[in-house]
Amino acid sequence: MKKIVSLLLIVLGVVGLVKAQELPVRGFCVVAPNEAQLSTFIKFIDEELASRKVNTLVLRVDFNYEFKSRPELREKDALSKKQVKRIVEVCKKNGIRLIPQINLLGHQSWAGRIGNLLKVFPEFDETPHVKLPEKYEWPNADGLYCKSYCPLHPEVHKVVFDLVDEICEVFEADAFHAGMDEVFYIGDDKCPRCSGRDKAELFANEVNKISNHLALNKRQLWIWGDRLIDGKTTGIGMWEASMNNTHRAVDLIDKGVMICDWHYDRPDQTAVYFAMKGLSVVTCPWRKPENAIAQVKDLVNSRNRATPELKDRYKGMMQTIWTGLGSFLDEFYGKKVVTGDSEVACFKALFSEINNIPVTKP
Structure with missing residues (x-):
């Protein structure tokens, strides 16, 4: 009898392990195409993302859309x-959740070029x-990497x-990506609105303001x-x-708020940190x-070993592309041909690893 009970426990443990390996988010993040790239990109979604069971596409649009509200x-x-x-239709066809991105707060300039928001305003x-x-x-x-907008300006939102x-x-879209990475300028001492304010509170208040607006x-x-x-x-x-x-x-x-936890030089295991803070997290490699x-292995292990409360916060993986879509x-x-670090090689390796994870049917 004891042997039967032990065997049942082992079987139940294995079933639980396999179920824990299912990743709710299998994502891909890239800049939006221009007109010349559009057809090739749609072909890529239809043939390559779909075949790899990608179910989330974060598209960095910024100002690359014919806005009617702010032309x-x-x-x-x-x-x-x-x-x-x-793009919407090919994503619908393949069951891919489409999430647009506009960089908010930071990344309002790049090198010697000012972004459209601060150029106009x-x-x-x-x-x-x-x-x-x-x-x-x-x-x-000046410690200039990218400029930021002032989160306390009364007209910016x-x-x-x-x-x-x-x-x-x-x-x-039922979700929106606001970027908000690499914000070096916040609570500047010379800003008439932000000077002397707690930078963590300024950042959190901006996150919450955007989140609350989206929740409407x-x-x-x-x-x-x-x-x-x-x-x-x-x-x-x-x-x-952050420093x-x-x-x-x-x-x-x-x-x-969904956290996209990116680490490109080392596979730092900060997804555990975010999960323990009560936040859902997606791990993001590059090249x-x-x-x-x-x-992938760290994420699967985290889901397998987590308490029921923590397990579902480890949402999955998202490949990021930064050299440009073309x-x-x-x-x-x-x-x-790219020698050395390669986004394509990383993309292929990532989804090969993900799709080798055993998945149980619900």
């Missing part, structure tokens, strides 16, 4: 509504005294929420997780974590296949 913020040759609907600039150089170099005396609402509607239409907020990690205590540093004291915001933000494989597609379809 002055459009990029030149932005995607039309008709073109967006082609310079009064929103958190650090107007910091001028963009003709030739950008890092490090620099009227503008950005027009964009958020319109982009969510045209993409028929039953949409979920997704953000990158780096500003919520203590870069000094962990040793992770200023890029994949300007925003990390305490992790205890102040809405627990319904190192060995890291992506390690991250560059990625050229490498994927053999038009160019």
Whole structure:
């Protein structure tokens, strides 16, 4: 009898283990296509993402859409509504959740180029005294990486929420990605509104303001997780974590926010940290296949070993692409060869590892 009971316990344990390995999010994140790339991208979604059982596509749109609410913020040759609907339809066909992104708070400039928001509304600039150089170099005396908008400017949310609402509607999205990574300028000493304020509270209040706005239409907020990690205590540093004291915001933000936890040089296991803080988390690799494989294994192990309360917070994996859509597609379809770290190799390794996980049918 004891042997039978032991055998049953082993079987139940194995079943539980297999079920724990199912990943709710199998994602892909890339910049939105231009008109010339659109057909190839749709083919890629239909044939390559679908065949790999990708079920979530985060599309970094920013100002690459013909906004009707704020036409002055459009990029030149932005995607039309008709073109967006082609992406929407191929995602619907393949059961892929489509989540648009516009960078909010940070990433309002890049190198020597100011972004459209601060170009049109310079009064929103958190650090107007910091001028963009003709030739950008890092490090620099101003600590300039990317500019931020001032989260306490009384007019900024009227503008950005027009964009958020319109982009969510045209993409028929039930979630929105606000970026919010690598925010180096926040609570600047020279800002008349933010000076002297707690940077963690400023960051958390902006997250919650966006989350609450999205919740009015039953949409979920997704953000990158780096500003919520203590870069000094962990040793992770200023890029994949925070060195300007925003990390305490992790205890102040809405627990319904999805955290996209990116680590590109090492497979740091901070997903455990976010889960234990009560937040759902998606682990995000970039271009190192060995890291992506390690991250899948870590995530599966975390889900297998977690309490029932923690298990469901480990949502899955999302491949990120940062070299540009054209560059990625050229490498994927053999038009160019990349030596060394490769987004395509990482993408293939990630989903090979994910799709080798045993999955039980419900």
